[in-house]
Amino acid sequence: xxxxxxxxxxxxxxxxxxxxxxxxxxxGLDVAMYEAGAVIFNQxxxxxxxxxxxxxxVGLYDGDEVVDLVSKGEIFGLLSALHxxxxxxxxxxLEDSLCYLIDAEVFERVYQAHSAFASFFSTxxxxxxxxxxxxxxxxxxxxxGAASVLxxxxxxxxxxxxxxxxxxxxxxRIMDTHRVGxxxxxxxxxxxxxxxxxxxxxxxxxxxxxxxxxxxxxxxVITVDRRASILEAYSTLLRTGIDHLVVADTDGxxxxxxxxxxxxxxxxxxxxxxxxxKVLKATDLEELQSAFQAIRLAxxxxxxxxxHFYQLSRxxxxxxxxxxVKVIQKHTGEDEGLDFLWVxxxxxxxxxxxxxxxxxxxxxxxxxxxxxDAAERISQDLEKVGVPQCPAGYMAxxxxxxxxxxxxxxxxxxxxxxxxxxxxxxLTVFLDLRGVYGRMDLxxxxxxxxxxxxxxxxxxxLAYDATLHEPPIGxxxxxxxxxxxxxxxxxxxxxxxxxxxxxxxxxxLRITNTRERIEALRDAGVLGKETAGDLLxxxxxxxxxxxxxxxxxxxxxxxxTNLLMAEHLxxxxxxxxxxxxxxxxxxxxxxxxxxxxxxxx
Numbered sequence: 001x002x003x004x005x006x007x008x009x010x011x012x013x014x015x016x017x018x019x020x021x022x023x024x025x026x027x028g029l030d031v032a033m034y035e036a037g038a039v040i041f042n043q044x045x046x047x048x049x050x051x052x053x054x055x056x057x058v059g060l061y062d063g064d065e066v067v068d069l070v071s072k073g074e075i076f077g078l079l080s081a082l083h084x085x086x087x088x089x090x091x092x093x094l095e096d097s098l099c100y101l102i103d104a105e106v107f108e109r110v111y112q113a114h115s116a117f118a119s120f121f122s123t124x125x126x127x128x129x130x131x132x133x134x135x136x137x138x139x140x141x142x143x144x145g146a147a148s149v150l151x152x153x154x155x156x157x158x159x160x161x162x163x164x165x166x167x168x169x170x171x172x173r174i175m176d177t178h179r180v181g182x183x184x185x186x187x188x189x190x191x192x193x194x195x196x197x198x199x200x201x202x203x204x205x206x207x208x209x210x211x212x213x214x215x216x217x218x219x220x221v222i223t224v225d226r227r228a229s230i231l232e233a234y235s236t237l238l239r240t241g242i243d244h245l246v247v248a249d250t251d252g253x254x255x256x257x258x259x260x261x262x263x264x265x266x267x268x269x270x271x272x273x274x275x276x277x278k279v280l281k282a283t284d285l286e287e288l289q290s291a292f293q294a295i296r297l298a299x300x301x302x303x304x305x306x307x308h309f310y311q312l313s314r315x316x317x318x319x320x321x322x323x324x325v326k327v328i329q330k331h332t333g334e335d336e337g338l339d340f341l342w343v344x345x346x347x348x349x350x351x352x353x354x355x356x357x358x359x360x361x362x363x364x365x366x367x368x369x370x371x372x373d374a375a376e377r378i379s380q381d382l383e384k385v386g387v388p389q390c391p392a393g394y395m396a397x398x399x400x401x402x403x404x405x406x407x408x409x410x411x412x413x414x415x416x417x418x419x420x421x422x423x424x425x426x427l428t429v430f431l432d433l434r435g436v437y438g439r440m441d442l443x444x445x446x447x448x449x450x451x452x453x454x455x456x457x458x459x460x461x462l463a464y465d466a467t468l469h470e471p472p473i474g475x476x477x478x479x480x481x482x483x484x485x486x487x488x489x490x491x492x493x494x495x496x497x498x499x500x501x502x503x504x505x506x507x508x509l510r511i512t513n514t515r516e517r518i519e520a521l522r523d524a525g526v527l528g529k530e531t532a533g534d535l536l537x538x539x540x541x542x543x544x545x546x547x548x549x550x551x552x553x554x555x556x557x558x559x560x561t562n563l564l565m566a567e568h569l570x571x572x573x574x575x576x577x578x579x580x581x582x583x584x585x586x587x588x589x590x591x592x593x594x595x596x597x598x599x600x601x
Contacts, residue, residue, distance in 0.1 A: 004029055004100060007054065011073050013120035021110045021117075028106030034058075034093035043090040047077035049101035056097025060089040068582075069094075074575065078121060082108055150314070151233050151247055152226035154262070155255040159247075161186045162195075162213060169209040171195050182244050182256050185217045191246045191253055193217030198243070223248045224257070227516065231276065232318035234262050250510060272298055276319050282326060289385045292323055296386070300355060300551035309354070309543035310515060317351040320387075324361075325437050327381045331374035339366035341438035342396060349432035350496065351513045352543070355550040356560055358390045359383075362401040362430065364408055364442045375402055394429055401430075405442055409449045416453045419461040427462060431500055434512045444510075451507040459505050463595035466497035467588040471581035484563035485577070487549070491542040494584050495535060498591045502526060514539060531587070538583035541576055545569075 005026045008014040014022065030049070034040055040058065041047055051058075052075050060068040060076060067089055070076045080087040081104035111118050161184045162171050171183050185193035195217045203209060203216050224233050224245045233245055237259050247254040275298060278291035299316055321344075328342055346360035347353045353360075359382055363372055379397035383389055389397075396402055403411070412430075415423040431450070435443045471490045496514045503509060503517050506526055511517050515536060522532035549564050566574060592598050 004031075007100075008052075011052075013117050016116045016120070017110065017114060021114060024106055024110055025102055028103030030101040030103075032099050032101055034097045034099065036093055036095045036097075038093045040091035040093060040099070041077065041087060043088070044086045045080075046084055047080040047087055048104055049077065050075055050081045050104060050107045051077045051091070052100040052102060054098040054100055056099075057094045058097055058099075059092050059094045061092060062089050068578075082111065149230050150226065151224055151228050151230055151245075151257060152254065154230065154257045155226070155247060157255060159184055159253045159255045161253065163187070164192065164214040165212045167210050168195070168200075168203050168207070168213055168216060171213050172200070172209070180256070181258070183213075184221070184246055184253060184256065185213055185219075186253070189252075191221045191223065191248050193219035194221050194244055194246055194256070196244055218242070221246050225249045226254045227314075229314035229318065230262050231273070231315050233257060234273075235276075235318045235322055237262060272302075272315060272319070276322070279319065279322050279326065285327075285381055285384050288323065288326060292386045295319055296355060296554065300554045303355070303547045303551040304555065308540065309547050310540055312354050312547070313351055313513075313543075316354055320348075320353065320357060321436050323385060323387065324382065327378055327385065328437050330381065331378050332372070338438055339369035340364065340372050341440065341442040342436045343443060344434045344436050345394060345432055346429050347432075347496075349434040349512050351434070352496075354547055355554060358388050359395045359397075360390050360429075361396040361436075362394070362433075363396040363403070364438075364446060365402070365404045366439060366442060367404075372396075372402065405445060408446055409453075412446075412450050413453050416455045416458040419455075419458040424458075424461050424465050427458065428465060428497060428500070431504060431509060432512050433509075447509050450509060454504055454507065459501060460595050460597065462501045462504065463498070463591050464597045466494060466501050467592050467597055469494060470588060471584045473578065473581050473585060484565050486562050487542055487546045487564055488562040491581060491584055492539070492546065494588055495539045495542075498587055499535070501591065501595070531590070534583045535587060538580040541580050545573060545577065 005022055008017075008022060008025065014025070017025075031054075034056070040051065043061070043063075053070055053072055055072055058070040058076060059066050060070065068076075070091075076091055077087065079085065084104075111121070157178065157180065160174060160178045160180050160182075162174055164185060164187050166174075166185075175181065175183050182194055182196040184191050185195060193214065195213050199216050199218060203211070207216060222236060222240050222242055222245055224236055224247055226247050226249055236245060237243070243259045245257050247257060272295065275291055275295045279288065279295070282288040282291055295316075299312060302312060324342065324344075332338055341364045343349070343362050343364060344360060345362055348357070348360045359379060363375060365372065375397045379389060379395055389395060394401060411426075415427050419427075433443060433447070469489055471494070472485065499514055499517045499521070502521055503511065506521070506524065508517070508520055508524075511520050518527065518532050518535050518539070521527040522529060527535075545564065546562065549562075550560065553560055569577065
């Protein structure tokens with residue numbers, strides 16, 4: 001049997017401790033053997049010790065229900081021992097088990113004396129999974145962080161606004177008073193234009209300072225969401241050739257950022273920014289393909305170095321979107337009068353594609369453009385660049401998803417009125433619509449129609465679909481571990497699909513990203529703060545785990561798959577995976593109750 005100190009030294013977070021703290025823990029340590037079936041402590045009992053399993057398997061019970069399994073190297077009884085409070089569960093040996101018992105008072109002294117040791121436990125108890133994982137891995141900081149900074153961090157002043165009929169003279173006075181170079185022109189609470197110092201030249205040449213600002217403002221106004229990455233803002237500035245972006249979203253107007261603000265944050269040496277510029281400058285498919293493949297490799301390296309999914313997804317979405325835009329423009333030109341909208345759907349619509357990408361897309365056509373004849377050629381060129389066609393055929397080049405606005409409206413009306421399995425499947429794909437290139441008003445019109453078309457019956461069927469695949473956790477931990485764990489099927493999709501159900505039910509479809517949807521539901525009081533926090537942490541961890549898995553496959557040439565073998569995970573990742581899947585299972589249970597799924601359809 002390994003000496004207790006050597007056993008502790010190999011387990012995080014005990015491995016963080018200096019020699020004197022390890023010695024103190026071992027000095028307050030006892031050993032106990034429990035036969036299979038033996039009760040270690042009862043529910044409601046205060047634990048005098050913190051238990052560390054050396055061998056065997058221990059089940060934690062709430063009444064007759066198993067809530068957790070604890071195996072070698074894992075602890076239990078922590079909260080009760082630290083807080084001298086009754087245990088929430090009963091601990092029972094499921095097989096012959098040997099445990100170390102660490103005296104509660106000694107454990108607490110070490111806990112209070114060593115911040116990293118304490119943080120390890122507190123972050124896990126509070127289900128701050130990303131912080132827990134970071135502590136466990138002792139990761140170093142990563143490069144390319146500037147590109148994932150949010151636009152809202154650049155805002156230093158409150159928005160300065162005026163009305164459409166405000167005289168230019170008064171608008172200039174407002175700008176001088178607030179020491180800004182622009183004023184946002186607002187009508188009925190929404191930004192409709194912006195007057196900048198550049199526009200003032202036109203006033204001097206063509207008009208009078210007593211003229212209303214609506215005659216000289218730049219309109220329509222170009223906006224960016226405050227939660228967009230600055231790389232996305234940079235992309236918008238380059239694409240439109242302007243110097244000022246109004247920061248606005250469904251919650252209101254937040255201010256203005258300039259090209260100078262954005263460029264000051266982007267590192268010239270940033271590999272992603274450098275490759276992004278190559279995408280912008282690409283003049284043929286070969287150059288675009290080279291830049292796209294280099295970006296995928298750079299992203300995989302960042303993922304392996306520890307950059308989190310939420311950071312990368314913000315940054316990379318605008319890069320991938322620009323690849324699509326460049327290919328589309330190759331076939332359609334840059335005419336602002338084009339009467340269509342290229343939209344992304346599915347995970348791309350949610351801004352959640354990072355390494356494994358495909359052409360999840362559709363086309364909404366206006367009255368003057370019943371078809372985009374170039375759609376098939378665009379799809380072929382995207383495949384040449386490195387973006388494969390969608391195996392399920394959800395692509396703008398497919399005539400089924402290349403429709404007029406009125407045809408799309410009719411589709412959604414029928415899907416909601418007749419929620420048969422095929423229609424439910426279509427809703428799970430096409431309710432994540434995000435415009436990429438073309439007439440954005442077409443999408444707004446369609447979403448208004450969808451909100452008016454939603455039926456309670458269809459929402460229940462969508463809830464059923466979101467709870468169909470339950471996470472593989474059971475009495476002996478994660479089930480089917482030998483066959484691999486499908487992170488997408490059992491972890492990521494249940495959260496993304498379940499949150500979409502609630503978003504549809506509350507008519508909030510203009511928000512497409514899963515994280516932003518969870519936060520919006522929380523802010524609206526639909527989701528409790530604790531539930532929302534658990535879902536955000538679990539979703540981030542599952543996506544991080546999948547991202548690292550895909551990055552290794554890309555780097556070492558493995559087949560792309562969502563199956564992750566449990567033996568390839570370290571102890572900490574396996575522990576957090578189990579907790580994350582519990583969050584998923586709990587969310588599905590609540591979803592079933594909320595929408596009456598168990599009562600039948």
